[in-house]
Amino acid sequence: MVTSAPTAGRSSGASRTVLAPLALAQFICSFAGSNMNVMINDISKDLHTTVHGVQISITVFLLVMAALMIPGGKLTDRYGRKRCFTTGLAIYGVGAVIAAVSPNLGVLIVGNSILEGIGTALLIPPVYILTTLLFPDLTARARAFGVVMAMGGVGAAAGPLIGGLITSVLSWRAAFGFQALVVTVILLLSLRLTDPIKPDPSRSFDIGGAAISAVGLLLVVMGILAASTNLWLTLGLMLAGALVLAWFFLRVRAQERAGKEPLISSSLFHVRASNLGLVTQNLQWLILMGTSFTVAAYLQVVRGYDAVQTGVIFTAATVGLLAASLRAEPLSRRWPQRRLIMAGFAITAVGIGLLIALVGGSPTPWAFAPGLLLIGTGVGLMLTPSVNLVQSAFPEARQGEISGLSRSVSNLGSSFGTAIAGTILVADLTRGSYAAAMAVLAVVSIGGLLTAMRLPRSQEPAQHGSTVPDAAAPPGG
Helix, strand or coil, X not given: CCCCCCCCCCCCCCHHHHHHHHHHHHHHHHHHHHHHHHHHHHHHHHCCCCHHHHHHHHHHHHHHHHHHHHHHHHHHHHHCHHHHHHHHHHHHHHHHHHHHCXXXXXXHHHHHHHHXXXXXXXXXXXXXXXXXXXXXXXXXXXXXXXXXXXHHHHHHHHHHHHHHXXXXXXXXXXXXXXXXXXXXXXXXXHHHCCCCCCCXXXXXXXXXXXHHHXXXXXXXXXXXXXXXXXXXXXXXXXXXXXXXXXXXXXXXXXXXXXXXXXXCCHHHHCCHHHHHHHHHHHHHHHHHHHHHHHHHHHHHHHCCCCHHHHHHHCHHHHHHHHHHHCCHHHHHHHCCHHHHHHHHXXXXXXXXXXXXXXXXHCCCHHHHHHHHHHHHHHHHHHHHHHHHHHHCCCCHHHHHHHHHHHHHHHHHHHHHHHHHXXXXXXXXXXXXXXXXXXXXXXXXXXXXXXXXXXXXXXXXXXXXXXXXXXXXXXXXX
């Protein structure tokens, strides 16, 4: 049983000290997921690979995060949030150094996709657990998550610009050196972090469940990646993945009936508000990362822009995302989270529509700005309320599980975004595949809006130490 520390006063003196390393950690992990998009040509030439090869590296990185995020969240209960955070940072830093000196695509995948992915899966759940535990008040939590999500969103949206500048001035390898440097700074800042609740070394860890869930997710995303070459292989891999995941959930139910602790409790899916919030998180990151890869690849391969030019164009998305994310606290006081998420998807859909309409009719790079600005604004508007809604639906004793699940769902969305949009795009970059990829993302935005409309009209934070709200009665009524 997890022992709870007193919550009173947690958000006062230590808040700024805590938020600095946590927000910076979210920034660098999001940066890693998008900065390679502007290095496609440079990496392809240097490592003698293709656009599809770079896409695989990016997708595997996102997939490793998604597959291991649930186990990573579970491990925080057993070994502690700070220990998992610092261990993840160390693994991430080693991976960044290996990627920086990689002589071929295989070594790049080991450093960037595997080790950085594992490190991220260990360090990101503590970011969300600590933010939730240290800020028990809904408004204060919205402010804290606003900072964390703003840094994450800026990392994803500004990754192309920062990565482009580093690549053009130095090389694409220096961008990984930059990541290692930032990780070192975070490790120094985290020395002052304290764990608000004690770890419980006696907690069991379902290694078999972690392996089964990871294999299932891997098969699904591999199926999407295979769509450009063999549709039958795609169907086979996705069916196999679905069967493995079904086996995983049947195993979870069997363990619960036997009185054992599974990797993830089925009761996490008994809260309607949280379930719908998880879906919106998945779709938000699918849209953001799908747009980032599609637009970046189109600009470089079709328009012939270099890394800096591509990064500058993405500044519009960064500005919109940062402005909206930093308004999370005042917006949460004025508007229900459901309405903010709905507005975010609606604005994003309009932005994608503009990217399709304006880019197709104009050769100027400025045609990308209005659409990217709206997409950044829409995603920034809904990132914080979606996370806050999910985390607040559970008491602190469940934060390790729900944080791992939440981050896994979000990173799976990032994987889907890069895999789906990228697969469509690289099929034939010169003959309408850009518009097709963006049209798929527009449909996803509309699906997100319809999902958000089903969210409860109000959502109150779960009281610390309380039980999980009953499935039949969404929290907050």
